[in-house]
Amino acid sequence: MTLRLGDLVASLAGEFDATLLGDPELLIERLAPLESAGPAELTFLSHIKYQAKLGRSAAACVVVSPQAQQAATQRGACIVVSDPYLYFARITQLWKKRHEQPGRAGIHSSAVIDPSAELSPGIFVGAFVCIGARAVLGADVHIGAHSVIGDDVRIGRETRLASRVTVNDGCVIGDRCVVHPGAVIGADGFGFAPHEGTWVKIEQLGAVRIGNDVEIGANTCIDRGALQDTVIEDGVKLDNLIQIGHNVHIGRHTALAGCVGVAGSATIGAHCTVGGGAVVLGHLSLADRVHISAASVVTRSIHKPGHYTGLFPIDDNASWEKNAATLKQLHGLRERLKVLEQTTDIASRKNP
Amino acid sequence: MTLRLGDLVASLAGEFDATLLGDPELLIERLAPLESAGPAELTFLSHIKYQAKLGRSAAACVVVSPQAQQAATQRGACIVVSDPYLYFARITQLWKKRHEQPGRAGIHSSAVIDPSAELSPGIFVGAFVCIGARAVLGADVHIGAHSVIGDDVRIGRETRLASRVTVNDGCVIGDRCVVHPGAVIGADGFGFAPHEGTWVKIEQLGAVRIGNDVEIGANTCIDRGALQDTVIEDGVKLDNLIQIGHNVHIGRHTALAGCVGVAGSATIGAHCTVGGGAVVLGHLSLADRVHISAASVVTRSIHKPGHYTGLFPIDDNASWEKNAATLKQLHGLRERLKVLEQTTDIASRKNP
Amino acid sequence: MTLRLGDLVASLAGEFDATLLGDPELLIERLAPLESAGPAELTFLSHIKYQAKLGRSAAACVVVSPQAQQAATQRGACIVVSDPYLYFARITQLWKKRHEQPGRAGIHSSAVIDPSAELSPGIFVGAFVCIGARAVLGADVHIGAHSVIGDDVRIGRETRLASRVTVNDGCVIGDRCVVHPGAVIGADGFGFAPHEGTWVKIEQLGAVRIGNDVEIGANTCIDRGALQDTVIEDGVKLDNLIQIGHNVHIGRHTALAGCVGVAGSATIGAHCTVGGGAVVLGHLSLADRVHISAASVVTRSIHKPGHYTGLFPIDDNASWEKNAATLKQLHGLRERLKVLEQTTDIASRKNP
Known part of the structure; x- marks a missing residue:
C-alpha cells in the first residue's frame, strides 16, 4: 500500500504549515529511519546537528526544519515544517490508520459478559474476554482477546485494551487510553500490619482511577489504593514492566520509562519524566517538572x-573494585583530610 | 452499606481488648485516611507522633493507642486499643467480607478440567480456566478466570488465585495463599551450560513449593528449581514484578517489596525485609532478620x-556529575592523601 | 521411572567421550545436587575446587572431570568426562524427554484459529489459544493454553510457547525457541513526540524478529520497532521480567539475566552477558564479549x-549513611586535597 507524497502533505495541512519541495507524485511505500531509508521511503531529520547525514540518504523525501532546508533540497524532495518530529509522529498515525484492517467492531461469541454490563456502540470484544457485572464500556472501546474486566469497571470511549489485560473490580479508565498486553490494573496494594512476627493483611479497599489519553505498557502493574484510589492523571505515559504502588498519584503528562518502581503513597507531579529502572520511595512527593535520570533512586x-x-x-571491573573498596572508607578519608588541613594550617602558621 | 460502630467493636471483641469512647449508634459508611476522613468515616492514628492531626480530623471515629486517648476524646468518638494499626487491619478484613458478593462457589462451564483432577467442595473455578491432570485443589479454593493450572499441581484450602495466574506442572501452593494476576509460578529457571560459545539448556527438573499464608503479587515470577525445589516458606509476602530464581529459599514471614530480584540458589532467612528494586545475587545467604534497603544490591x-x-x-544532576567523575579517581585520591600524610608527618617531625 | 546407569552413558556416547567407572546396572531414580544426592541419585561435580565434597556424597554416581577421577573413584561410581557440566546438561535433557508425556500433538477444540492461518504437521495448540490471520506455524510447534498469536506472525519449527504468551501482529520467531508464560512480544515501543506539554504517539510500525534457539523468560517484554524491527539473534537467552525497548539489536548467544532493562535503539553485541537488574541506556552500543555485572547501569x-x-x-546502614553523605562532598574533597598538596609542596620547598 503506497501513499502519494502530495496526498500525505494534504492530509496534514489542517494541522501543520508544511511546504513540500519536490514532486507530489512520488509514491511512498514505507516510513524508515534516515540512515536506511531507500528511494521509496519517507524519513525525517530529528535534529539539525545530524544534517550532514542528509547528503548520504537515498530517501524519497525527508521531513526537515527550516534550518535544514538548504541541505535537504540539495539531495532531493523534502517537507519543511517547524517541528519535523511532531510532523513525523502524525505521519506514523496516518500510516497506521491506512494499514489497519477496518471493521473490527463486534463481540466474539466466546466472550463471557455479565448481562448487567453496558456496552456502547462500535465496541470490539475479542475472544475469551470476561466482562463483569455493571461494567460500563464507552463507544468504540476495543477489548483484546483474553482480557478480564471486573465488576463495576468503567472504560471511556475509544480506549483500546490489548490482549491479556486485567482490570480489577471498580477501576476506572478514561477516554482514548491504550493498555498493552499483560498489564494488571487494580491488584491489591502491598499492605500488611506486623503482628508478632507475622504480617496481617490490610484489605485494599480503594481502586485505580486513570484519566484520558493515558498509555500503559506491557506487564505494567498499577495497584489499587488501600482506602482511597490510586490516581493516574490525563496524558500520563507508562512504559513496560512498571510498578505503581497503592495510593500513588501521578500528575498530568508525566512519562515513566520501563522498569520504574513507584512505592506506595508517592506523589509525582505533572510534566515529570522518570528514566528507566529508577525507583521512587514511598510517601515522597515530587514537584512538577522534575526529571529523574535512569536507574536513580529517589530517597527524599x-x-x-x-x-x-x-x-x-x-x-572496567578492576577500577570499579578499587574505587568501591575505597568508598567504604570515604568518611574516614574525609576525617583524615581534616586532620591534615589542621596540621598544615598549624605548620604554615608556624612557618609563615 | 453502613456498619454500626458498636457492632464493629463487638465483632472484634474476641481478638482485641478495645474500648469504644463515643456513641455506638454512629453509622460508618466508609474507612478513610486520617487526613480526609469525613463525618461518616472511620479512620486510625498510625503513630502517636501524628496526634496533632487529630484535632483537624472530621472523622466519625478514630482508632487510637492509649497514649493518644486524651487528644482523641477531645475531638469526638474513638476506639482505644494497644495496636491501632493491627486493629484497623482487621477492620479492613471485616469490611471486605461484608461488601463482597456471596455465593461465588461453582465451576464455570467454559473451564477445561482434566477428568483426573480432584476438586474439593466449595471451590470456585472461573471462565476459561485450565486445570491439568492429577491436580488437587483443596476446599474453598478460588481459581480466577483465565488461570492455567498444570499437571500434578496441588493447591491448599482457601487459597485464592486471581485471574491470569499460571502454575506450572508439579508446583505446590499451601493453604490461605493469595496470588495476584499475571503471576507465573514454576517457569523454567535460567540454567545453561556454556559450550563453544553457545548455551546448552539445563532442563529444570525441580518444582516450586509454597507454604501457607503466602501472598504473591501481580506479574511476579517464581522459577522452578533445577534439580530440587524452589521454596517459599509460610507467611512470606511478595509484592508485584518480583523475580525469584531457581533453587531460591525464602524463610518464614519474610517480605519483599516490588521489583526485587533474587538470583538463583540464594537463601533468604526468616523475618527479613527487602526494599523495592533491591537485588540479591546468586548463591548468597542472608541470615534471619536481615533488612535490605530499597534498590540496594546484596553482593555478599x-x-x-x-x-x-x-x-x-x-x-541535582550537576552535583552528581562532579561527584561521580571524582568517584572514578577515588582510589587515586586515597593514595594522594597517604602521600600527603607521610610528607606532612615528615615535615612536622622536621619542624616539631 | 528409573534409568540404568549403563544405558544413560550409552545414550550420550555419540556426543561425549565419557568413561563409566562403576556398575552399569545401578538404577538411577533422580538427578540431584552434590550436597543432597542419595544412593539412587546421579549428580555432578561442577568444579575441581569442590572435590573435597565428593567424600561426603552418598550419590549413586558422580559425573566428574579427569582431574577429579581419583577422588571420585574412592567413594563409588563415577562418569569421567572432560566437561561434566555440559554432560550433566545433556542428562537433564535426556531425563526430561523420558519423563514427559508423549503424544501431545493436536488442536484443542476451544482454540480460535483464523482460517487463513497455516499450521504445519505435528503442531500442538492448547485450550483457548487465538491464532490470527495468515499466521504461519512450523512443524512440531507447541502453543500453550491461552496464548495469543497475532496476524501475520511466523513461528519456526519445534518452537514452544508456554501458556499465556502474546505474540503481536507481524512478529517472527525462529526454530527451536522456548517462550515462557506471560511473555509479550511485539507490544508498542515507547515513542512519543513532545508537543506543548503533552505527548503525541509515534505509532510503532516495525515488528520483532527473533532468531533460532532463543529462550525468552516469563513476563519478559520485547517491544516492536518504531520503523524497523527489534532484532534478537540466534541463541540469545533472556531470563524473566526483562524489558527490551524498540529497535534494540541483541547479538548471537548473548545472555541477559532477570530484570534487565535495555532501552530503545541500544545495540548489544554477540557473546555478551548482562547481570540481573542491570540497565543499558538507549542508543548505546556494546561490543561483542562485553560482560556487565548485575545491577550496573551502562551509560556510555x-x-x-x-x-x-x-x-x-x-x-551496614550506619556506615553507608556516613559514606553516602560524604560522597555528596567528594568533588569538594578533591579540591581541598589539591590545595593541601600545593600548600605542602610550597611548605616543603620553603623547608627543604
Whole structure:
C-alpha cells in the first residue's frame, strides 16, 4: 500500500504549515529511519546537528526544519515544517490508520459478559474476554482477546485494551487510553500490619482511577489504593514492566520509562519524566517538572523542578573494585583530610 | 452499606481488648485516611507522633493507642486499643467480607478440567480456566478466570488465585495463599551450560513449593528449581514484578517489596525485609532478620541481623556529575592523601 | 521411572567421550545436587575446587572431570568426562524427554484459529489459544493454553510457547525457541513526540524478529520497532521480567539475566552477558564479549570486550549513611586535597 507524497502533505495541512519541495507524485511505500531509508521511503531529520547525514540518504523525501532546508533540497524532495518530529509522529498515525484492517467492531461469541454490563456502540470484544457485572464500556472501546474486566469497571470511549489485560473490580479508565498486553490494573496494594512476627493483611479497599489519553505498557502493574484510589492523571505515559504502588498519584503528562518502581503513597507531579529502572520511595512527593535520570533512586521529596541523578558510574571491573573498596572508607578519608588541613594550617602558621 | 460502630467493636471483641469512647449508634459508611476522613468515616492514628492531626480530623471515629486517648476524646468518638494499626487491619478484613458478593462457589462451564483432577467442595473455578491432570485443589479454593493450572499441581484450602495466574506442572501452593494476576509460578529457571560459545539448556527438573499464608503479587515470577525445589516458606509476602530464581529459599514471614530480584540458589532467612528494586545475587545467604534497603544490591552473604544499604545518593544532576567523575579517581585520591600524610608527618617531625 | 546407569552413558556416547567407572546396572531414580544426592541419585561435580565434597556424597554416581577421577573413584561410581557440566546438561535433557508425556500433538477444540492461518504437521495448540490471520506455524510447534498469536506472525519449527504468551501482529520467531508464560512480544515501543506539554504517539510500525534457539523468560517484554524491527539473534537467552525497548539489536548467544532493562535503539553485541537488574541506556552500543555485572547501569557505549561494573557496595546502614553523605562532598574533597598538596609542596620547598 503506497501513499502519494502530495496526498500525505494534504492530509496534514489542517494541522501543520508544511511546504513540500519536490514532486507530489512520488509514491511512498514505507516510513524508515534516515540512515536506511531507500528511494521509496519517507524519513525525517530529528535534529539539525545530524544534517550532514542528509547528503548520504537515498530517501524519497525527508521531513526537515527550516534550518535544514538548504541541505535537504540539495539531495532531493523534502517537507519543511517547524517541528519535523511532531510532523513525523502524525505521519506514523496516518500510516497506521491506512494499514489497519477496518471493521473490527463486534463481540466474539466466546466472550463471557455479565448481562448487567453496558456496552456502547462500535465496541470490539475479542475472544475469551470476561466482562463483569455493571461494567460500563464507552463507544468504540476495543477489548483484546483474553482480557478480564471486573465488576463495576468503567472504560471511556475509544480506549483500546490489548490482549491479556486485567482490570480489577471498580477501576476506572478514561477516554482514548491504550493498555498493552499483560498489564494488571487494580491488584491489591502491598499492605500488611506486623503482628508478632507475622504480617496481617490490610484489605485494599480503594481502586485505580486513570484519566484520558493515558498509555500503559506491557506487564505494567498499577495497584489499587488501600482506602482511597490510586490516581493516574490525563496524558500520563507508562512504559513496560512498571510498578505503581497503592495510593500513588501521578500528575498530568508525566512519562515513566520501563522498569520504574513507584512505592506506595508517592506523589509525582505533572510534566515529570522518570528514566528507566529508577525507583521512587514511598510517601515522597515530587514537584512538577522534575526529571529523574535512569536507574536513580529517589530517597527524599523533591520540591524544585530540575534534573536529578544518583547512580554509580560504570567502569572496567578492576577500577570499579578499587574505587568501591575505597568508598567504604570515604568518611574516614574525609576525617583524615581534616586532620591534615589542621596540621598544615598549624605548620604554615608556624612557618609563615 | 453502613456498619454500626458498636457492632464493629463487638465483632472484634474476641481478638482485641478495645474500648469504644463515643456513641455506638454512629453509622460508618466508609474507612478513610486520617487526613480526609469525613463525618461518616472511620479512620486510625498510625503513630502517636501524628496526634496533632487529630484535632483537624472530621472523622466519625478514630482508632487510637492509649497514649493518644486524651487528644482523641477531645475531638469526638474513638476506639482505644494497644495496636491501632493491627486493629484497623482487621477492620479492613471485616469490611471486605461484608461488601463482597456471596455465593461465588461453582465451576464455570467454559473451564477445561482434566477428568483426573480432584476438586474439593466449595471451590470456585472461573471462565476459561485450565486445570491439568492429577491436580488437587483443596476446599474453598478460588481459581480466577483465565488461570492455567498444570499437571500434578496441588493447591491448599482457601487459597485464592486471581485471574491470569499460571502454575506450572508439579508446583505446590499451601493453604490461605493469595496470588495476584499475571503471576507465573514454576517457569523454567535460567540454567545453561556454556559450550563453544553457545548455551546448552539445563532442563529444570525441580518444582516450586509454597507454604501457607503466602501472598504473591501481580506479574511476579517464581522459577522452578533445577534439580530440587524452589521454596517459599509460610507467611512470606511478595509484592508485584518480583523475580525469584531457581533453587531460591525464602524463610518464614519474610517480605519483599516490588521489583526485587533474587538470583538463583540464594537463601533468604526468616523475618527479613527487602526494599523495592533491591537485588540479591546468586548463591548468597542472608541470615534471619536481615533488612535490605530499597534498590540496594546484596553482593555478599550477610550473617548478622541488621539493616544494610548500598545506593548512590540522589543529587541535582550537576552535583552528581562532579561527584561521580571524582568517584572514578577515588582510589587515586586515597593514595594522594597517604602521600600527603607521610610528607606532612615528615615535615612536622622536621619542624616539631 | 528409573534409568540404568549403563544405558544413560550409552545414550550420550555419540556426543561425549565419557568413561563409566562403576556398575552399569545401578538404577538411577533422580538427578540431584552434590550436597543432597542419595544412593539412587546421579549428580555432578561442577568444579575441581569442590572435590573435597565428593567424600561426603552418598550419590549413586558422580559425573566428574579427569582431574577429579581419583577422588571420585574412592567413594563409588563415577562418569569421567572432560566437561561434566555440559554432560550433566545433556542428562537433564535426556531425563526430561523420558519423563514427559508423549503424544501431545493436536488442536484443542476451544482454540480460535483464523482460517487463513497455516499450521504445519505435528503442531500442538492448547485450550483457548487465538491464532490470527495468515499466521504461519512450523512443524512440531507447541502453543500453550491461552496464548495469543497475532496476524501475520511466523513461528519456526519445534518452537514452544508456554501458556499465556502474546505474540503481536507481524512478529517472527525462529526454530527451536522456548517462550515462557506471560511473555509479550511485539507490544508498542515507547515513542512519543513532545508537543506543548503533552505527548503525541509515534505509532510503532516495525515488528520483532527473533532468531533460532532463543529462550525468552516469563513476563519478559520485547517491544516492536518504531520503523524497523527489534532484532534478537540466534541463541540469545533472556531470563524473566526483562524489558527490551524498540529497535534494540541483541547479538548471537548473548545472555541477559532477570530484570534487565535495555532501552530503545541500544545495540548489544554477540557473546555478551548482562547481570540481573542491570540497565543499558538507549542508543548505546556494546561490543561483542562485553560482560556487565548485575545491577550496573551502562551509560556510555562500550567498544572493548571486558568486564564492567558500577554499583554502590552494600554496607551496614550506619556506615553507608556516613559514606553516602560524604560522597555528596567528594568533588569538594578533591579540591581541598589539591590545595593541601600545593600548600605542602610550597611548605616543603620553603623547608627543604
